[in-house]
Amino acid sequence: MSQEESTVGWDAIDHALTTIYGEQEPAHFGTLLSYALGGNDPLDGISVYKSETPVPHWHFVTYGFSELYDKELEDPEESGYGFELTFRLTRNKDAMEPPAWALNLLQNMGRYVFNSGNVFRNGDYLDANGPICLGADTSLTALAFVSDPQLHSMDTPNGHVQFLQMVGITNDELEAMQTWNTLGVLASGEEQIPSYVTDLNRKSLLSDDSIADAIQSGMEHEGSNTGILFVDQLGWSTAKKGLFRKPVSTLTLGAKQAEIIGKLLQGRLLKEKELTLSGPDISIQLKPMEQTTFVSEGDSIKLFLDERTVKELSKLLLPKERTFKLASADWLSVQVLKTTITDDEGTIVKVIG
Structure with a gap:
């Protein structure tokens, strides 16, 4: 990046995070060689903050799905793909560094979007065909996408940007989202997953009879949103x-x-x-x-x-x-x-x- 190049897109994300975390200095993981020049990681960077509410967790935020520097794409309404990804992951209070697997997961999402052109929207889901953390003893084998509860959509000089939070989900939760809808399933289990923080050790929402009944009722009355x-x-x-x-x-x-x-x-x-x-x-x-x-x-x-x-x-x-x-x-x-x-x-x- 040249000294003359604008950073308005990057600055807009920084400003949104400052309104939440104040002077907290995040752990930032940048990319040395850009994807366009043959690098392995498509995202320019990932910042990770420590959050204490509603439970102690890491809050990951990507830089790179939107246009971070000068405006290059023709669409004036959206910046780049129109979103950045976030991810909230439970954190032990004595943990000093965020886990590398979560950084790799976000970069893999970047590879998927950059290579396929498919974009994520609020209410989408994606089957990971295995544990979202490779090698972990977890039931979370898929991902759902929902608007980040703290980072709201914003308009930047490069266009509109939405913050989409990835949520780790189980296979039966994925099927429920397919046969009903993602936001309905997540809302039914919001007490079990406050702020949709991913916990690798949690059980399926459908193991709770009251949640399973609410989801079944939604399916029967509304049908499926999966067209x-x-x-x-x-x-x-x-x-x-x-x-x-x-x-x-x-x-x-x-x-x-x-x-x-x-x-x-x-x-x-x-x-x-x-x-x-x-x-x-x-x-x-x-x-x-x-x-x-x-x-x-x-x-x-x-x-x-x-x-x-x-x-x-x-x-x-x-x-x-x-x-x-x-x-x-x-x-x-x-x-x-x-x-x-x-x-x-x-x-x-x-x-x-």
Whole structure:
């Protein structure tokens, strides 16, 4: 960065933090070589503050998703991606340094956004496919994103910036967010997770019967807010007509996501809402209709399902490798494939199905 280059975006974040922490000097972890020049870390820096309320915790704040220096992007309304990430993690009172794994987690979020172009918004969630702290004995295997309770959205000379807080969540909490909505689930368990501080040792919110009942009630009354689900294993084959047999088209899914798709069919189609399954090579749009049929448009499929078919699929979609034909639509079969989960080095850590 040259001496002449503006730091208005960076200064705006500093000012927002000063209003909360006053003269507290944060632990700051900067990046020596920028991502644009071949460095490993996409974020310019991460500041970490000590907070005592509502429980002692580390408060991590990123610098780099927004435009920190001179305005470069054309959109005048938003600064960079329009947000910075925060993360609150329980802290032992005698701890002197924040844990390195949390810094790496935030940089990994940067790599995901910078490489994919996908951005986070209030109410989003992300499956980590394993403990959010590698090697830790924790049930937290996914992340939710919610507006930071202290750092409010702000307008800077480079555009608007929102502070999104990552929250560690369990797999069943993730499924509840998918089949209902993220903010509803988090609000139901707010007493258990004050200020949404992540605690690696906590149990699932759904282990509390009153919270589980509130979440179930929300699902039944409101349905699901998940309109698009990204599916790693997704396929469709349209059978060719034959002289002596009825053509059968096949929907292919991975075992890991089969069950949640079944639940989403109830929370979306039975509530007269559409659901889109987006895979690496194909998109399948599921729509409620009086008759089950489909329309193929290249790598896009529109699959219309009647109520009977939705209910049958919801019961049969389980995390188990198998192929079955539907009684309610004998021209449609479903193939559920095994799902293999690997770590960053490609080592198989789990097989589902």
